[in-house]
Amino acid sequence: MKSSDRILTSHAGSLPRPEDLIELNRRRLDEEDYDQEQYAEELRQATIDVVRRQAETGIDLPNDGEYGHTMGAKVDYGAxxxxxxxxxxxxxxxxxxxxVPSAPAESTIQLSSFPERRDWNLFAEAYADPDSGIAVKAKSRADDPDQPGMSLPVVEGPLTYTGQAEVQRDIANMKAGMEAAGIDHGFLCSVGPGxxxxxxxKHYKTDEEFVWxxxxxxxxxxxxxxxxxxMVxxxxxxxxxxxDQFDPAPSVEDYRRFTMVRVEALNHALRGIPEELTRFHCCWGSWHGPHVTDIEIKDIVDLLLQINCGSYSFEAAxxxxxxxxxxxxxxxLPDGKVLVPGVVSHATNVIEHPELxxxxIARYANAVGRENVIGGTDCGLGGxxxxxxxxxxLEALSAGAKLATQRLF
Structure with missing residues (x-):
């Protein structure tokens, strides 16, 4: 999709879940008894409702809110x-x-554990303070079952994909929502190989073998x-x-080599898929922290454009x-490519003014052409x-896109 006659809008994926769906998901995650038929119907109806609400809000390219990606708590940065x-x-x-056990890295750098992020360590007191308003280091449910967190899986044998039924369910629910809303285009999110x-x-011999x-x-x-x-x-x-997950900080050159392995693996995974049905979402993590150790986009923008996707969504607000x-x-910007910069942010409760x-939007339109820009969000808003x-x-995004259209068309 291109903004051929007006500025189009989309978003990064996750949207707020209904509380009853969150509770059903919690019961599933905690392996408590739950009514499977009730869950399936709740999920289907919630998806139909969220697609319709996006369309009513003025979002041109909606999704299922990632409702098929289980989220068992109101605040969840990892669903x-x-x-x-x-x-x-x-x-x-x-x-x-x-x-966490990991494969030997071919690179001169290797990822640290999640709690050893440089930003988390630099602002350790703030991250550890539950009243600070920023993310607290993740805990395992096994360590403290009363605290939100996750138990990390480990690969013990050859990886296989077993989610056919779940993804077909998500597709069917999304299409039901699109039909109810009277729209022809939509997307679903899927995690990248990196x-x-x-x-x-504990199975693959090298980092590169694991990524591929x-x-x-x-x-x-x-x-x-x-x-x-x-669209995926x-x-x-x-x-x-x-x-941010390398400590000490690597050279930009080493990081680019490490990242290029993941770019090549993703391009291999996307082989033969029409680019117009693909979008790549890049961000610096959705936690509400200082982020002073983020890499600058100027250091990786050329790698971004080597990814064989039709559009690129990224934090920009x-x-x-x-x-x-x-x-x-x-x-x-290569011919046929589209940018979906975030023009409203998930990192603040302040509602952006439509003029802002x-x-x-206009900054990007003036840089790469108005037809090549779709207004988006920095990251998922749900949770x-x-x-x-x-x-x-999302209402501010829609209103701002209309103002941008008046200026640019």
Whole structure:
């Protein structure tokens, strides 16, 4: 899709879930008794409702809110990723997030554990303070079952894709929502191989072998979605976010070599899929922290454009990256490619004024051409801000796109 006669809108994926669906998901995650038929019907109806609400709000390219990606708590920064644990075979459970087994890296750099992020350590007191308003280091449910967290899986045998029934359910629910809303276009999110490989590994001999194995199994999900005529959004925050997970900080050159392995694996996974049905989502992580150790987009923008997707969604509105629109003044956007910059942010409860949204859209339109810009969100809004705030932000996005259209067309 291109903004041929007006500025179109979309978003990064996750939207607020209804409380009854969250509770059913919690019961499923905790392996409590629940009514499977009730869950299936609740999920289907919730998806229909969220697609219709997006259309009514003015979102041109909606999705299912990622409702098929299980989220069992109101605040959940990891559902975009952890859903894949339920769709892969060959996994066991690993509860010690500080000592996750991993394959030898071919690179001179190797990822640290999640709690050893440089930003988390630099602001350790703030991250550890539950009243600070920023993310607290993740805990395992096995360590403290009363605290939200996750138990990390580890690969114990050859990876397989086992999520065919779940992805077909998500496709059917999304199409039911599109039919009810009277729209023809929609997308579903699917985790990328770089992010999928950020779990424990006791089977694959090297880091590269592990990443490529993830690419092969996740390709099955990409194909299921695009064969159904829907767009697949590859959620791959690790593309930029991995930078913060090396301690000490690597050289930019070493990081680019590490990241290029993941770019090549993803391109292999996308082979033969029409680019117009693919979108790549890049962010620096959705937690509400300082982010002073984020890599700058200027250091990886050329790698981003080597990914064989038709459009690129990325953080562009939050206070750490709002200035980076200038990078695109010096970048030759390849023909046929579209940018979906975030023009409203998940990182603040302040609702962006539509005039500011229009200003942000115009910056990108002037840099790469108005037809090549779709207004988006920095990251998923579901589980990051209050539902009232999330929907108000999408309304501001829609209103800002209309103002931008008046200026640019």
């Amino acid at each position: 975009w990723w952890s859903y894949s644990f339920q769709r892969l075979g060959g996994l066991g459970l690993w509860t010690d997030m500080g000592h 992010s999928a490989s950020r779990i424990g590994n 194995a993830c690419a092969e199994v996740m390709r099955e999900e990409y194909l299921e979605i695009t064969n159904a005529g829907l 959004q590859i959620d791959e925050p690790s593309f930029a976010e991995n930078w 939050n206070a750490r990256h709002d200035h980076e629109w200038r990078v695109w003044e010096d970048v030759d 949204v229009a200003d942000r 990051r801000v209050h539902p009232m705030v999330a929907w108000a932000k």
